[in-house]
Amino acid sequence: xxxxxxxxxxxxxxxxxxxxxxxxxxxxxxxxxxxxxxxxxxxxxxxxxxxxxxxxxxxxxxxxxxxxxxxxxxxxxxxxxxxxxxxxxxxxxxxxxxxxxxxxxxxxxxxxxxxxxxxxxxxxxxxxxxxxxxxxxxxxxxxxxxxxxxxxxxxxxxxxxxxxxxxxxxxxxxxxxxxxxxxxxxxxxxxxxxxxxxxxxxxxxxxxxxxxxxxxxxxxxxxxxxxxxxxxxxxxxxxxxxxxxxxxxxxxxxxxxxxxxxxxxxxxxxxxxxxxxxxxxxxxxxxxxxxxxxxxxxxxxxxxxxxxxxxxxxxxxxxxxxxxxxxxxxxxxxxxxxxxxxxxxxxxxxxxxxxxxxxxxxxxxxxxxxxxxxxxxxx
Numbered sequence: 001x002x003x004x005x006x007x008x009x010x011x012x013x014x015x016x017x018x019x020x021x022x023x024x025x026x027x028x029x030x031x032x033x034x035x036x037x038x039x040x041x042x043x044x045x046x047x048x049x050x051x052x053x054x055x056x057x058x059x060x061x062x063x064x065x066x067x068x069x070x071x072x073x074x075x076x077x078x079x080x081x082x083x084x085x086x087x088x089x090x091x092x093x094x095x096x097x098x099x100x101x102x103x104x105x106x107x108x109x110x111x112x113x114x115x116x117x118x119x120x121x122x123x124x125x126x127x128x129x130x131x132x133x134x135x136x137x138x139x140x141x142x143x144x145x146x147x148x149x150x151x152x153x154x155x156x157x158x159x160x161x162x163x164x165x166x167x168x169x170x171x172x173x174x175x176x177x178x179x180x181x182x183x184x185x186x187x188x189x190x191x192x193x194x195x196x197x198x199x200x201x202x203x204x205x206x207x208x209x210x211x212x213x214x215x216x217x218x219x220x221x222x223x224x225x226x227x228x229x230x231x232x233x234x235x236x237x238x239x240x241x242x243x244x245x246x247x248x249x250x251x252x253x254x255x256x257x258x259x260x261x262x263x264x265x266x267x268x269x270x271x272x273x274x275x276x277x278x279x280x281x282x283x284x285x286x287x288x289x290x291x292x293x294x295x296x297x298x299x300x301x302x303x304x305x306x307x308x309x310x311x312x313x314x315x316x317x318x319x320x321x322x323x324x325x326x327x328x329x330x331x332x333x334x335x336x337x338x339x340x341x342x343x344x345x346x347x348x349x350x351x352x353x354x355x356x357x358x359x360x361x362x363x364x365x366x367x368x369x370x371x372x373x374x375x376x377x378x379x
Contacts, residue, residue: 024060027077033109034065034075039097043130047094050141061112098128120148156180160310164279180260190249191297194314196240196277199260210247216275227332238270240277240314274317282309291316
């Protein structure tokens, strides 16, 4: 009785998911690349599958073809599902007709780039067995794994919602087909943002969109110093930068994509004199004592207990000798000695006391004050 009940539940689950499947336009329009022959045999086997290219999941731009020799027996897409069943990702349910003694292979076509996927190691062949079943929604989809692609380069896509998935040293892009891109929905209001990437990135095209990038030079004369990157200068892996939109300011945002330039990715972070980035999200406890950009991108302020910092952003730890009460920020153009202060340091969150131990507000700050057990003189 229990076994029968389980079978009914499994059937209902598969039926429900298939009802919510969303069909891609190319399939709706009958634009199949593989032309299937209707083999009207009495027997069949079924497969509930996903497809991967070098370990990366295929979406609904891909068409799966099931072949017996050179004859295509079935051609179907990978379906997407409604958010209710997004757990299953892209899948396909195959009913393959055949007869004893036949062996089936699989091919893949990319409708987005209009090219058939070529691989050194295609999925395992399937010998026909009547009523056999491979994969299910309950026990896991069968992975039609296409490995060693010579036509496709799987791209690892990261954004501010994704901690860097690697740990260790460096990872080859070309050896295993993995490339990497990072997407930032950048502000267009002229305020600064911070960025650090796990790969070298060519930003020449991004600069043409009106974005200006600056690197951290260090401290001098109680000033945090940044300098604009040279025209041919790119972002280096693990190094933190600031950038802003230098065009006409607006309340909008623009999606910009940073793509790995070379054959290496790395999770190594290269801090410089307290200026550092992070590849994972940080909370208030991890940011204690550190300075981060405010939401408007115009001030560096000490992170409070409720602060957070997304991955691929940066923070600043001030050296002990810096006078926070008189600290400024300078920006030097590439090849230009002119320094303009755009960012400010906001010390309003600091606990500041007079020499009698009374806590002061910003408006009353003058003369000798004490903060973090250090004395400062404010004119």
